[in-house]
Amino acid sequence: MRIRYSRWDGTQKLDALDADDLLAAMSDDLLADGDPWRALRRLFHRGAQRPDGRPMPGLGELLQRLRGQRQQRLDRYDLGSALDDIKQKLDEVIRTEREGIERRVPTEAERATKLARLDRLPPDPASLIRELQRHDFTEPEARRKFEELLKSLQQQMLKPFVQGMQQALQGLGPEDTKRMREMMRDLNRMLRQRLEGEEPDFQAFMDTWGAHFPGVESLDQLLEQMGRQMAQLQSLMASLSPEQRGQLREMMSALFLQDERLEAEMRQLAMSLGE
Known part of the structure; x- marks a missing residue:
């Protein structure tokens, strides 16, 4: 069930809850310490039971629900894990390029030069992507993997801005x-x-x-x-x-x-x- 919240404009309908109902819900706290404001605050936090028997959640329960929904979103969109996945894919691109250099480049001196260039690539993903965009790949498979990764990342970065753009972004x-x-x-x-x-x-x-x-x-x-x-x-x-x-x-x-x-x-x- 989806619930939509909006600014109060007088058209909303609330379940009936009159002063007698509130006093009945606060009665135990009032008898315990006699402070109506403290009893009312506890009622707001704890919630109460409506006259028809249905529970009326308090602020404590509502906050707990919000925390649960927030955690669900974080679990669903785990960007920290996504960054780790990007790093792994970039490492795979470099590994494939390294293997291609060792297999395709005939002379030892040229191999050493190309491998040294790979060794000097920066470790952080952002700088590594920049360098690989300018890199002259020796191994076509490494180039293909990198281009696929770029296309996938571009789609993911643009998606929050525009709904319904998935089809348009497939061949960016x-x-x-x-x-x-x-x-x-x-x-x-x-x-x-x-x-x-x-x-x-x-x-x-x-x-x-x-x-x-x-x-x-x-x-x-x-x-x-x-x-x-x-x-x-x-x-x-x-x-x-x-x-x-x-x-x-x-x-x-x-x-x-x-x-x-x-x-x-x-x-x-x-x-x-x-x-």
Whole structure:
């Protein structure tokens, strides 16, 4: 069952609970120490039983539920383990390249030069990705593994910003990256227009990019959807250690090294959604 919370506007319906019911729920505490405010605080924390016998959860139980849901999300989106997995895949790329050099390069001097270059690669994932993007691979299989890893990471990094983009991101090539940048640019333009008091042409945006946002009927709805996704991403980032957060940010920057304009548009969008 899904429960939706919203700001109180007078239209919500609450189960009947009058003063007599509250006094009955507080009676034991009142008789124990005679302090109505302390009894009321304990009632808020502990909860009570409604006149029809149903339990009314207190703040303590609600907080426990929130902690449980937060832990479920952390278990589901374990970014710390994801970083470890990325490191393992990068190590596999280097191992494959090393084996290819030893097998394919005929002269000992050239082999030594290429292997020494691998030995000098930085250990952290973000710097390693940058270096491998510039690396002249000897082993085609190592290049294939690295390109597959890059494509997978790009999809994962972009997913929190745009719902329904999985299909568009499956073959993320130069032309796809260009279109992604153009879409981000158009979205940022609409946000700037709204901040400046203008009325953005939302329909024109949807005519061009609507396939990526199924079910969205207004700019407010689109911003609400993307804002929720940004909040989820920020919550997950908060679960990481400072070192892991730094690695992830550096990795995102490295992934879009070949298109700094896309990175800039994404950063601008994230800032706008956070305002």
